[in-house]
Each structure stands twice: as C-alpha cells, then as structure tokens.
Amino acid sequence: MNKIYLNLPVINARKSVAFYTELGFVENIEFASHNTACVILGDITVMLLEHDRFKDFTSLRIIDPTREVQAMFAFTVDSRAEVDRITKIALSLGAIEPTPIEDYSYMYARSFTDPDGHAWGPFYYDEQALLKA
Numbered sequence: 001m002n003k004i005y006l007n008l009p010v011i012n013a014r015k016s017v018a019f020y021t022e023l024g025f026v027e028n029i030e031f032a033s034h035n036t037a038c039v040i041l042g043d044i045t046v047m048l049l050e051h052d053r054f055k056d057f058t059s060l061r062i063i064d065p066t067r068e069v070q071a072m073f074a075f076t077v078d079s080r081a082e083v084d085r086i087t088k089i090a091l092s093l094g095a096i097e098p099t100p101i102e103d104y105s106y107m108y109a110r111s112f113t114d115p116d117g118h119a120w121g122p123f124y125y126d127e128q129a130l131l132k133a
Contacts, residue, residue, distance in 0.1 A: 007047045009054040009062045010116045013037040016048045066117035074121040080108040086122045106130035
C-alpha cells in the first residue's frame with residue numbers, strides 16, 4: 001500500500017513538534033535531525049523541515065502560509081467531540097480558526113492553522129447519515 005508523507009516547511013521544527021504532539025500526533029524520532037522532525041497521526045506522516053532543509057528539495061520560493069495558501073490538509077476523526085477537542089487544543093496553542101464551523105447532518109468540520117500558518121481541518125463523517133441525506 002502507498003503512504004503519503006507531507007513535507008512542510010517550518011520555522012522551528014521543535015516548536016512544530018510540540019504543537020502537533022499536543023494534538024495527538026506521535027513523534028517519530030527516526031526521521032529527526034537538528035533541522036527536521038517527523039510526526040504521525042494514523043496514516044498521516046508529516047515531515048517538518050526547517051526552511052534551510054526544505055530548500056534542499058526545491059528551488060522554488062517557500063510561501064508564507066499566513067498570507068498565501070497552496071494546500072489545506074483535512075483528516076478524519078471518530079466523533080464531533082474529537083473535532084472540537086483537537087481544534088480547541090490548537091486554538092489554545094495560538095492557532096487561528098480561519099473558517100466557520102461546517103455542521104451538516106452527515107459531516108462536522110472545523111479548521112485551524114499550525115504555528116507556521118499551514119491549514120488543517122479535522123472532520124467527522126457519518127456515512128450512514130450521508131446515505132439518508
């Protein structure tokens with residue numbers, strides 16, 4: 001089976017690890033160095049690469065995700081309460097919630113930004129309710 005590794009440019013890998021582990025991600029120290037870190041949530045693996053390391057993989061300009069957007073990352077959780085729990089933790093750590101809550105009979109979603117401005121969206125999806133909608 002294929003796995004996806006998200007590579008994110010960050011200002012401070014250790015600060016980013018602290019943020020993500022508070023949300024429930026688990027640090028994988030096998031992929032860590034002085035300017036890189038790795039965190040995992042289920043099947044999501046996120047490589048946190050400080051700008052100097054990230055530039056080793058591209059000659060393109062690294063955008064400022066607090067002012068521009070290139071991607072948004074969504075992930076499922078097991079309940080509406082878990083969506084709220086994760087988002088509240090993120091907000092308590094300084095994240096912002098850039099969009100309103102999405103509340104439908106079959107889906108409940110929120111969004112927040114990480115310390116570097118990358119957009120994340122935990123959501124709960126009830127397949128049975130969707131079939132009834």
